Amino acid sequence: MSLEDDIKQDKFQSEQHKAAINIMFTSSWLHGINASYLKKFDITPEQFNVLRILRGSHPKKLMLSEVASRMIDKSSNCTRLVEKLRQKALVQREICKDNRRQVDISITDKGLTLLKKLDAEASLMKGIMDKLSKTDAKELNRMLDKLREDN
Amino acid sequence: MSLEDDIKQDKFQSEQHKAAINIMFTSSWLHGINASYLKKFDITPEQFNVLRILRGSHPKKLMLSEVASRMIDKSSNCTRLVEKLRQKALVQREICKDNRRQVDISITDKGLTLLKKLDAEASLMKGIMDKLSKTDAKELNRMLDKLREDN
DNA sequence: TCTAAATACTTGTATATACAACTATTGATT
DNA sequence: AATCAATAGTTGTATATACAAGTATTTAGA
Numbered sequence: 001m002s003l004e005d006d007i008k009q010d011k012f013q014s015e016q017h018k019a020a021i022n023i024m025f026t027s028s029w030l031h032g033i034n035a036s037y038l039k040k041f042d043i044t045p046e047q048f049n050v051l052r053i054l055r056g057s058h059p060k061k062l063m064l065s066e067v068a069s070r071m072i073d074k075s076s077n078c079t080r081l082v083e084k085l086r087q088k089a090l091v092q093r094e095i096c097k098d099n100r101r102q103v104d105i106s107i108t109d110k111g112l113t114l115l116k117k118l119d120a121e122a123s124l125m126k127g128i129m130d131k132l133s134k135t136d137a138k139e140l141n142r143m144l145d146k147l148r149e150d151n
Numbered sequence: 152m153s154l155e156d157d158i159k160q161d162k163f164q165s166e167q168h169k170a171a172i173n174i175m176f177t178s179s180w181l182h183g184i185n186a187s188y189l190k191k192f193d194i195t196p197e198q199f200n201v202l203r204i205l206r207g208s209h210p211k212k213l214m215l216s217e218v219a220s221r222m223i224d225k226s227s228n229c230t231r232l233v234e235k236l237r238q239k240a241l242v243q244r245e246i247c248k249d250n251r252r253q254v255d256i257s258i259t260d261k262g263l264t265l266l267k268k269l270d271a272e273a274s275l276m277k278g279i280m281d282k283l284s285k286t287d288a289k290e291l292n293r294m295l296d297k298l299r300e301d302n
Numbered sequence: 303t304c305t306a307a308a309t310a311c312t313t314g315t316a317t318a319t320a321c322a323a324c325t326a327t328t329g330a331t332t
Numbered sequence: 333a334a335t336c337a338a339t340a341g342t343t344g345t346a347t348a349t350a351c352a353a354g355t356a357t358t359t360a361g362a
Contacts, residue, residue, distance in 0.1 A: 031349095032350090035349095035350080039350095064340075064341065065339090078341090079341060079342055079343085099339095099340085100340095101339065101341070102340060102341085
C-alpha cells in the first residue's frame with residue numbers, strides 16, 4: 001500500500017518531505033509488527049531490545065547507563081524498563097560494590113531461555129527486510145546515515 | 152554519526168537487519184528534533200499533525216474518524232489528542248446534528264494563526280531532508296513502500 | 303415494531319518517551 | 333577534613349500508543 005493511501009494524503013510538498021513522513025510511518029509500522037509478535041510472550045519491543053543488549057554482553061554485567069547508551073529508543077526510561085524485566089525475573093540487578101552509585105544488570109537463565117524462544121522474531125523481521133536486496137539495503141542505510149549527519 | 156556509534160553496536164546480522172534498526176532510529180531522531188522545536192509553542196508533533204490535517208480540510212469540518220485515518224501515528228488516541236487541542240482553543244468540537252454519534256472537528260482561527268507561526272518547522276525539516284537529492288528521496292520512498300507491501 | 307448488529311466515539315489500564323527535579327555517592331579542590 | 337562539583341540512578345508529571353471494554357446512536361432484519 002502506498003503512503004498516500006495509508007495516510008489518505010494525495011500530495012506532499014516534495015519527495016524529500018514525503019520521505020520524512022515515510023520514515024516515521026514505516027518505523028511505526030515495523031514497531032507494530034514487532035509488538036504484536038512479542039505480545040504473545042508478554043514482552044514489549046523495548047524490553048526485548050534490552051534483553052538482547054544484555055545477552056550481547058553476557059556473562060559480563062552492564063551498568064545501567066551502558067544499557068541505556070545501547071538502546072535504540074531513547075533511554076531516559078531505562079530504570080523502569082529494567083525494573084519490569086526484573087519483576088519477570090528475566091534480569092538481575094545488583095548494586096556495584098566498587099561504586100555504590102552504580103547498578104549492574106545481567107540477564108538471567110530465564111531471560112536467555114526466553115530469548116531462545118524468540119529467535120523466530122528475527123525470522124519475521126528478516127522476511128520483511130529481505131524484500132530489499134543487500135545493495136538496496138546498503139543504499140538505504142547510506143541515505144539514513146546521511147540525514148543524521150551534523151545537526 | 153553512524154548508526155554503529157549511535158547505538159554502540161559494531162555488527163549487525165545483515166545490511167537488511169541494520170536497515171530495520173536504522174529506520175526506527177532515524178524516525179525517533181526526526182521525531183525528537185520536531186518535538187524539541189514545537190515545544191517552544193507548547194504543542195507536540197502529534198498535535199501539530201492533527202492541526203495540519205484540519206487546516207488541509209478547512210473550512211470543511213472532519214469527523215473524528217476522518218482525522219484519525221489521516222494521522223501518521225496510530226490513531227487510537229484521537230479523542231484525547233483532539234481534547235487537548237480543544238482545551239487550548241485550537242480546534243472546535245461539535246456533535247453532528249444529522250448523526251449524533253458523530254463528532255465534527257474544525258480548526259479555529261487561533262489554530263490557523265499558530266500554524267502560520269510554525270511554518271518555520273517546515274524549513275527545519277526541509278533543511279534536514281534536503282541533504283538527499285530528489286532522486287535519492289524518490290529511491291528511499293520506493294524502498295520504504297516496498298517493505299510495507301503485502302504483509 | 304422490536305431486536306440485533308454496526309457505527310462512532312469514549313474511557314480505563316499498561317507501557318513508553320521526555321524532561322525536570324531529586325537522592326546518593328564519589329571525586330576534586332582548597 | 334570540609335566543601336563543591338560531577339556522576340549514577342530514581343522518581344514525578346505530562347504526553348502518547350495499544351488494546352480492550354464501555355456508551356450512545358443509527359441501521360437493518362425478522
